[in-house]
Each structure stands twice: as C-alpha cells, then as structure tokens.
Amino acid sequence: MNGTAGWGARLMNSSIAGMSPWIVFSLLVGPDRYELAAGLSLALAVVLVVVRHRPVFLEVAGLVFFAVLTVIGMIVPADTLRWLETYANEISNLTIAALAAASVTARAPLTTPYARKKVPREFWHTHDFLRANVVVTYAWALAFLVAAVAGLVGDLLLRDPDNLWTAWLIQACALITAMRFTEWYPSVPRPPVRSLLMPFVGLLIPMGVLVLIYDAAPRWFAVGLIVLGVVLARALRKEVVVAKQEGREP
Numbered sequence: 001m002n003g004t005a006g007w008g009a010r011l012m013n014s015s016i017a018g019m020s021p022w023i024v025f026s027l028l029v030g031p032d033r034y035e036l037a038a039g040l041s042l043a044l045a046v047v048l049v050v051v052r053h054r055p056v057f058l059e060v061a062g063l064v065f066f067a068v069l070t071v072i073g074m075i076v077p078a079d080t081l082r083w084l085e086t087y088a089n090e091i092s093n094l095t096i097a098a099l100a101a102a103s104v105t106a107r108a109p110l111t112t113p114y115a116r117k118k119v120p121r122e123f124w125h126t127h128d129f130l131r132a133n134v135v136v137t138y139a140w141a142l143a144f145l146v147a148a149v150a151g152l153v154g155d156l157l158l159r160d161p162d163n164l165w166t167a168w169l170i171q172a173c174a175l176i177t178a179m180r181f182t183e184w185y186p187s188v189p190r191p192p193v194r195s196l197l198m199p200f201v202g203l204l205i206p207m208g209v210l211v212l213i214y215d216a217a218p219r220w221f222a223v224g225l226i227v228l229g230v231v232l233a234r235a236l237r238k239e240v241v242v243a244k245q246e247g248r249e250p
Contacts (some may be wrong), residue, residue: 012051013118015111016179018058019140021045021066022096023175026089026147027168030161034085035073042066056113061099065092086161093148100141109137115186132186139185143178147171164216169207173200201236204229 021041029037045062049055055063069088073081103110112133116124123129147170154166161167180199184191208225211217 013114015058015114015136015140015182017048018056018062018110018114019096019178021048021062022092022144025066025069025092026144026171026175029085029089029092030167031082031085034081034088035070037088038066038070038073042070057103057108058099058110058113065095086155089151089161089167090148090155093144093151097141097144097148100137100144104134104137104141109133110140111136111182118186136182136185139181140178143174146174150174164210164214169210173203176200176203197232198236201229201232204232 021044024044025037025041028040042063045059045066048059049063052059069084069092073084076084100110115129115133115136119129150166150170151161154163155161158166176199177196180196184196204225208222208229211222211225212219216222
C-alpha cells in the first residue's frame, strides 16, 4: 500500500500528470472518437484540479481547453464535428506546444511547479534548477510539435486520419520520449544516455505486432521490430542483473 501511495505521489508531483489530459487526447481523438477523447481528457483535467489543493497553470489550462472542446463538440453541426474529429489532434498538440514555448519565454516554464515539489526551496533559483525546467519544458513542446506534424501528414498528405504510423506510433514515441526525458534529465547523477531508450524496448514487440495486424509496413520490417525488441529486452535484462550485482543502477 505504501509503495502504491508513494508511486501515486511521485506521479502527481511530475509534469507528466499535468500533461496527461493532453497526452490522452492526442492519442485517442480521431474519426468517431472526438466526444470520447474530449470527455475523458476533461474528466482527467477535473480530477487533477480537484485533487490538488493549489492547481497549477498547466492543469487549469487543460481544464479550460478541454471544457471548451467538449462543449463545442456538443453544439456544432455534424459536418463541423467531422472536421474536428480530423483536426482537433493538431489543434490540441499545437496549443500545448505553444503554451510550453511561451512559458519559457515568460520565464515560467510549465514544469517548474512540479519540480519545486521535489527540490528544497533553496535550490529554486539556482542556474541548474532553472535550466533543467527550461530544457524539460522545451522537450515537451518538441514532443507535441512532432505529434502535430505527424497528425498533419496523416490528415493532409495521406488522407488517412487513422493511419497507424501518423496517428499513433509516431505520436506515442514522441510523447513517451518526453515522459522518459522528464524523469531522466533532472536526475543527479544523471543515468547513462542509453537509459532513455529503455521505454522503447517495451514498445518494439507490440509495435511490430500492430504493424503485422494492420499491414502498415512490409512483413520483414514488422518481424524485424519484434526480433529487435526481444534481443534488446534480453540485453537490458542482463545489464540490470549485472548492475544489481555490482551495486549500481543500469
């Protein structure tokens, strides 16, 4: 129970929690899924604001943004709703990317309130603390920008809003990278760069399976993803065992 509570507290004190409504919407919205995506993202935003005694800007912005999207989805005509089902992904991703970039320009990076919950007050105005929040906030901005561009490629060039690569796999990889980077970059001492790749090892096998199921690439490519995932998983497992034996982190 204490472990679960500790994990929940760490998550709530991470900018990943504040970004979660935007992440859910980015990965879920699409044809016939606009109302579901907006509703779930709004519900998640409400929970974040209610649970936290002093909501931060990112969470309030998410609450307002997804409340507006939800209401719009309820009142617009069917043809406008179809347009939203196609392009709301890009609207949301570009909005949060712009908010992140603007917050850095205003010298108030979106990640700062979360970082302050993990760092003693005397470090809040140090160069390293400020720089870490600028870098991590820019990482989120870049991830959502990549997700927006991927969505636009699927919608405008491929004319396929549900394309497996542009609607899910590329966007998921970008956002998972940002989530991992959020935990990796501020760590002291900072883990090896290769540790950034660890989340993708768990993705390679299901990614290959999905590519096979949806015939989204040549069969040899899908099989290669699965094989690579198995090989890397075994290598990482071996490294973890060796690291534990040597009393160090992988």
